[in-house]
Amino acid sequence: MSLLLDTTGAVDSGLRWTTGFRALGPAFFTDLKPTPLPAPYWVGRSDAVARYASIDADWLPTPGALAVFTGNALLPGMAPLASVYSGHQFGVWAGQLGDGRAILLGQTGGGLEMQLKGAGRTPYSRGGDGRAVLRSSIREFLCSEAMHGLGIPTTRALCVTGSDQGVRREEVETAAVVTRVAPSFIRFGHFEHFAAAERDDELRALADFVIDNFYPACRTTDRFGGNAYAALLEAVSERTAALMAQWQAVGFCHGVMNTDNMSILGLTIDYGPFQFLDGFDPKHVCNHSDTGGRYAYNQQPNVAYWNLFCLGQALFPLIGDQEIAIAALESYKTVFPREFEARMRAKLGFADAADGDRILVEGLLKLLAAERVDWTIFWRRLSHHVADGNPEPVRDLFVDRAGFDAWLRLFSERSAQTPREVTAKSMLATNPKFVLRNHLGQEAIELARQKDFSGVERLLKLLETPFEEHPGFEHQAGFPPDWASSIEISCSS
Known part of the structure; x- marks a missing residue:
């Protein structure tokens, strides 16, 4: 049965395909079509990645796009494959590995590879089922875009689709597929x-x-x-x-x-x-x-x-x-x-290097480690201290007030070389208010399991612009709840 999507009379996806990785020849991959999933539905989509990949904005929300990005259909010009590679895992040579659940749809005319993760078994699955589950797919989707929002080089994630088909891990979960985009997935x-x-x-x-x-x-x-x-x-x-x-x-x-x-x-x-x-x-x-x-x-x-x-x-x-x-x-x-x-x-707002900077950083890291001070909240509060002159919110993070006050005096002397407003602006654009903490991802996952994808959409918007204040979303920028420490994330997904 052909998976080729009938695009007659449909909105054009905007995607065109070139040879790309396939030009290396059959020694590098196995031709393989995705394995369809029943009754797929949207979990999340990134309009920013759609623009990055030159996908037509009117086409992306269509049933045809849903079918393609679940692995249930192919666009004309797509030539899917799974690549072979090997590697060291936890420091031990593991021999042949390969795309065990990822299928490369091809390279777009813009030079981007598009890959489905969770699209079914491949010759490199090593006994696995080739599927991904909803929780891990949501986490990858959100974190890919969170890292991009932070300015960190990363593969991107276009969308997540879900299906009620069961996938067995520690327990039976539902299947999902995340569409990843990058100039290359070569490792x-x-x-x-x-x-x-x-x-x-x-x-x-x-x-x-x-x-x-x-x-x-x-x-x-x-x-x-x-x-x-x-x-x-x-x-x-x-x-x-x-x-x-x-x-x-x-x-x-x-x-x-x-x-x-x-x-x-x-x-x-x-x-x-x-x-x-x-x-x-x-x-x-x-x-x-x-x-x-x-x-x-x-x-x-x-x-x-x-x-x-x-x-x-x-x-x-x-x-x-x-x-x-x-x-x-x-x-x-x-x-x-x-x-x-x-x-x-x-992060400290210093535009240029100066003698003593390394000692200042090392001293701060020792203070933070000694009291397990929240990393993201500390840097954001320090940034606001520089902006408004109020040290109390950042001091409140430390039991050893005297130790932090001593460090803060050194920092203030160093930062006085630059106008306060310049330093504050730089720090607030460097130290994010929002990162994808485990408990935030888990909250979005729990909603998604009830077919409520508002948590995914909300987090995506915050993480795309993590340095902005986003009034009204203080929960997503606050301390993790006590239960967050019990979240266990493993290699199983």
Whole structure:
């Protein structure tokens, strides 16, 4: 039975399709159509992502779009596939993995790949059912757009559709499909797959594809004696370092930083057991499955470097020189601390670096960690203190008032170098009022399970513009309730 959608007389989607990833050839993927779901319904849609992907605004709400983004129909020109990759999971080589429940619909004429997550079993499902459930799909949809709203590189999410078809996890839940959009979903693991099998021709083709489409400057570099593959490794290392600095500064925990979950473009990808910090605990582990704490918040920068080392090993047959490969990775050790310090200065409203800034930041982090002060609320209240001169709301976050007051005096002396209104404006545009806390996502999920999607829509609007005040939504910007600490997020979804 054909899934091709009859578009005769219908509103044009605006989507056009090009070859993209498919040009690499059949060694990289399996042709595969999505598996339909019965009686689909809309859970959430992002108009912003629709504009980003050049989708016609009149077409998106139609039954035809609902069918396409559930996997029940295909538009003319779509050629769906599931890609193969390998990877290290929790530091252990896992061998062949691949798109176990994701199906790439194709690449749009605007150069964006569009992918359905939860669209059914693939040859790479490894015994899984290929489905995603409502709760995890809502979380990915909202967090993708939350990260974009924060200015952090990420895959985007166009929509979520649901179905009452049962999916068994720890208990029976309902199915959902999230449509993801990105320039590319290529991961470190794609390179590891072909390197591990000593398939150097495919490895080179993949690297050339990535360079030509996303890192063309690597072709003409004079770095590493003109070695384009070493230049690629360095460029990916630097993008990844900058991404880690952004994660750390906003208090984001990914939860599953396996090499197959690392984007070759330095994007945040694969939202599973993620979390934004509530109380500041550098050793916080958001993934209930991570019993060893490998992916704790304070370990993320080191794990990223470890993953890049794995990428370097995969690219070594192309780089051909160990010293050059190691040198290509070295920039991470420079870029991450530089970017992190810049992010922290921005959070403090400092336009330029000055002696003593590092001591000021380190002293603050120790104070916050000692009392598990709420990360997001602290920075927002500090921003308002600079704006209105009232220190009491931010002081109220600390039991050790004397310790914080001592730090605040140092901060005030440093920030006095810039007009208060300039510093306040900068801080309020850097420190968000709204982040996707676990309990907020859970509240939206509980409503959605009753077919009430207002919570998803409301959170999406707040998270798209997280630095604005949004009067009347203080609940979404407040402290987490006591029950939030009992939410367990794991690799199961």
